[in-house]
Amino acid sequence: MKIGITARGNNLDSEVDPRFGRCEYFIIVDPDTLEFEVIENFSMEAASGAGVQSGQLVATKGVEAVLTGNIGPNAFQVLQAAGIKVITGVSGKVEEAIEKYKRGEFKPVESSNVDSKFGISEKGMGG
Amino acid sequence: MIVSVASGKGGTGKTTVAVSLALSISEEEVQFLDCDVEEPNASIFLKPQIEEALPVSIPVPRIDQEKCNFCGKCAEVCAYHALAVLPGKVLVFPHLCHGCGGCSLLCPQGAITEVGREIGTMEIGRSGDIEFIQGRLNVGEAMPTPLIRAVREEAKKRRNPAAVTVIDASPGTSCSVVEAVKGSDFCILVTEPTPFGLNDLILAVEVLRKLGIPFGVVINRSGMGNDKVDFYCQENNIPILLRIPFDREIAVLYSQGIPIVQGKKEYMERFRGMMDHVKELSRA
Incomplete structure (x- = not known):
């Protein structure tokens, strides 16, 4: 089973991106084999609907869970409709996040934790 | 003739100018459109009798x-x-x-049909001899342009070709402003003589040049700030149509919802003169 992680860079050594819809990369990884696929997120620059588009993109990759820093309402709705677990508040390196996920340290959330457009604010951009 | 009033910077006096302009020429047939649909406020000054309120919707998809x-x-x-x-x-x-x-x-x-989703209301009425139409966007809606378009279309339907239509646009240089001013014969840009006023005036000028609409400038609160707006207009051959001084009396009138031309009668002539100037410039 694969999981999707938002990342600032294109490998497992990258930092987890605190934004979902407007993250820089999605890393789709098998937590057991650590085989991964990198998807550059072209929704990053979208004026609106970044969360919807990113949600749909991740959903087509057949992941069971998404690990990210923050998620807005539209993206959450897409992932929820696709039956994908959403884990927010994740930070640090991607490979550490994978380890924590395997150890069962994360709990899926029941709702979005930020408003629409969070990823365009200064806070969301990581300063 | 369609005269739009826009600004770039917010709070420079678009509504003040648009309302007084409409009142000053009310011997002609005048239509007034408040296209600042996110916060329409011309009705505070024109006090129209609203006779009709129509919901405005946009088509959204429904999936079978x-x-x-x-x-x-x-x-x-x-x-x-x-x-x-x-x-x-x-x-x-x-x-x-x-x-x-x-x-x-x-x-x-x-598999897709379209169903209407209401985004706001169009209100139609009269203020004396002036036909008044305003759009009012529902709170929380992010998309004003379809409502502005509806107001413009309604006005076009009702309009006698000889009438003067005065359009109060929203501040800024976004889609709403473009929707409000496009197709107008002339645009009056209201600014104030401050660095912010000038910065946003320059942006608005760029938009109007792209749209090919002739324009001139009204300097409101003239006397405050500096003279850089004057220099800019001079350098760029932009006519200054009117100066409204930075005057406490005018501010008091505004706070009471009284248009300048009603509170200070000498402005009636000034606005009328400006309209004559605008007509000349739009023909040139």
Whole structure:
């Protein structure tokens, strides 16, 4: 089973991106084999609907869970409709996040934790 | 003739100028459109009798799940990402939809119909001899342009070609401003002689040049700030149509909802003179 992680860079050594819809990369990884696929997120620059588009993109990759820093309402709705677990508040390196996920340290959330457009604010951009 | 009033910077006095202009020429047939639909306030000064209020909707997609084969074409063509196609499911995000109709047009299965989603109200009435139309966007709506378009279309339908239409636009240089001013014969840009006023005036000038609309400038609160707006206008051959001084009496009138031309009669002539100037410039 694969999981999707938002990342600032294109490998497992990258930092987890605190934004979902407007993250820089999605890393789709098998937590057991650590085989991964990198998807550059072209929704990053979208004026609106970044969360919807990113949600749909991740959903087509057949992941069971998404690990990210923050998620807005539209993206959450897409992932929820696709039956994908959403884990927010994740930070640090991607490979550490994978380890924590395997150890069962994360709990899926029941709702979005930020408003629409969070990823365009200064806070969301990581300063 | 259609005269729009725009500004770049907010709070420079668009409504003040638009209202007084309309009142000063009310011997002619005048239509007044408040196209600042996110915060229409000309009615505070013109005090119109509203006779009709019509809901304004935009078309948003409704998916027939029986016909849909989840091919994803609709999400692919939607520039605003208002649709998400998942295996066996399509989600619609009506608040992101701009109502362009692309999805229903291009759906290979014919599975999309359009249903109206109300975004605001158009109010039609009269203020004395002036025909008054304003748009009022519902709170929380992000998309003013379809409502502005509806106001403009309604005005066009009702308009006697000899009438003067005065349009109060929203501040800024975004789509709403373009929608409000496009097709006008002349645009009056209201600014103030401050660095912010000048900065945003320059942006508004760029928009009007792109749209090919002749324009001139009204300097409101003249006497405060500096003379850089004057220099800019001079350098760029932009006519200064009127100066309204930075005057406590005018501010008091404004706070009481009294148009300048009613509170200070000498302005009646000044605004009328400005209109004559505008007519000349729009013909040139």
